[in-house]
Amino acid sequence: MYDFAIIGGGIVGLSTAMALGRRYPDAKIVLFEKESRWAFHQTGNNSGVIHSGVYYKPGSFKAKFCRDGCQSMVAFCREHDIPHEVCGKVIVATEEHELPLLENLYQRGLQNGIQVARISAEEVREIEPHVNCLAGVRVFSTGIADYKQVCQKYAELVRAQGGELYLNTKVERIVDLTNGKAVETNNGTFEAKLLVNCAGLHSDRVAKMGGVDPEAKIVPFRGEYYELTPEKRYLVKGLIYPVPNPAFPFLGVHFTRMIDGSVHAGPNAVLSLKREGYKKTDFDLKDFAEVMTYPGFWKLAAKHADEGIQEIIRSFSKAAFVRSLQRLIPEVQSEDLVPTHAGVRAQALMNDGKLVDDFLIVKGKNSIHVCNAPSPAATSSLEIGKAVTEQIAEQFSPATSPVQAV
Known part of the structure; x- marks a missing residue:
């Protein structure tokens, strides 16, 4: 029996597998992805932006995970020589009625602990000469990266930790066991003490398959x-x-x-x-x-x-x-x-x-379900993986934990 079974080979599933492997180095971890390669859906078709967190409600998971994830993603890319650039961005108001909204964004950026600056139309054009606007906000920490390469590196690191990764493996049924879950796939049945659902576009269906109603x-x-x-x-x-x-x-x-x-x-x-x-x-x-x-x-x-x-x-x-x-x-x-x-x-x-305007993580019997993780999930992936791992550690007492942390 595995300690952890993870459904979904996008950036959140792979990051979660990596985080679990780091916290529980002796754990048996398995991950299933129904497609033929990693990052096939949301991760592999996104804009490639490392978001700063300027838009999100202060105190929300998105605000915290994105702000921290912006830093951790840049550090990860540097450590593993993954193409990236911290280029910053400009948010611009082109009409008078947008100016108060732009100011609100600036204040929100400050509340979220992000380096932002008010800039005039002339200063915007120094950065982006062809933009027409009335005013702007410069967000310094925003960047760009190749998230497909990030996912490939996550997968490499999970394997190096001893995790088992299966492509072309579709989950068809989840069955409750006394001490865990049986995950039935087109490539056989796998038993695990704890199931983590990171199925993205199908996360609500997988949650219900596992006996949990995410109420969304x-x-x-x-x-x-x-x-x-x-x-x-x-x-x-x-x-x-x-x-x-x-x-x-x-x-x-x-x-x-x-x-x-x-x-x-x-x-x-x-x-x-x-x-x-x-x-x-x-x-x-x-x-x-x-x-x-x-x-x-x-x-x-x-x-x-x-x-x-x-x-x-x-x-x-x-x-x-x-x-x-x-x-x-x-x-x-x-x-x-x-x-x-x-x-x-x-x-x-x-x-x-x-x-649902925040990341939604739902607990079930011997399971955790990440049921809302659109943008900025790629930026926040390392932080989401750590948060899921922390929730797993809190969910189980030492006596009932799938494995012991080090």
Whole structure:
């Protein structure tokens, strides 16, 4: 019997396996990933940003884990020679009504212990010469990294600790045992004293499979991106963000210089008709029906109808997408942009229509379930792994612990 079984080979699952292996070096650890490679879904399709934590409610898991994770992720990348850069970013107000919201962000950054500075439009243009704005906030600690390489290194370290990692292994059923869980997969049954669910887009389903109701459902939102053509990359030096709408939980279309030098523009945020739906044509009847019959979705849709319609328009109209980008950089033209990959955000939504706006970690019988870990989970992955490990240590007395810590 294993001490710990982890479901999910994204950045959170692999980080958790690594953290458990460090705390419990004699533990038998196994991790299952249904895809053929690590970081196949959210982690492998995100923007590559090392977030600072400037947006998140002071005192929340997101604020703390992201601020600390920003530092620990940079340190990890340095230690293991993973491509990264601490380039900072600018958040800019382009209209008068955004100026108080920009000031709120500045104050929140200070509350969260982040190095931020108010900057004038002229100072913004010293950093990003092609941006048009009224004022900005500079966030110094934001960076970029190659999270696929981070995941590969996590996997290497877990193996070096003695952990067993299985790709192409889908969890089909979870059965309660007297002293743990039996995890039935397409590659056989594995017994473990404690189960950790880091299944991302399917975390709510895995939780229910394991006998836990997270009281929230994953609703997938697709984020679509364009990429600047190589000859127009000079328009963006680093990371340029608009002031987000505080009532709508997404950051708005922005410009991101990736670690390979390319510049991505986006994303929008539209309902995906499939949990793993990276194309507009992707459709899964079960996934679609679950959302359409969930009261929380309709309450959310009613509350944010105007914003939702604008996101859909941007999805189907390149001209509308370009106009959103021109608010930041007026020089950008339609011919400067080509479509690139999309990502899907696993956003937990409660029955009353409220989005779960913090990381959600739910305890069950002989199990822990990470049921809401969208952005900034990649930045925060080392901190989430440590937090899950701490919760496991608190959940069990020395007499009932799966293994003893050192």
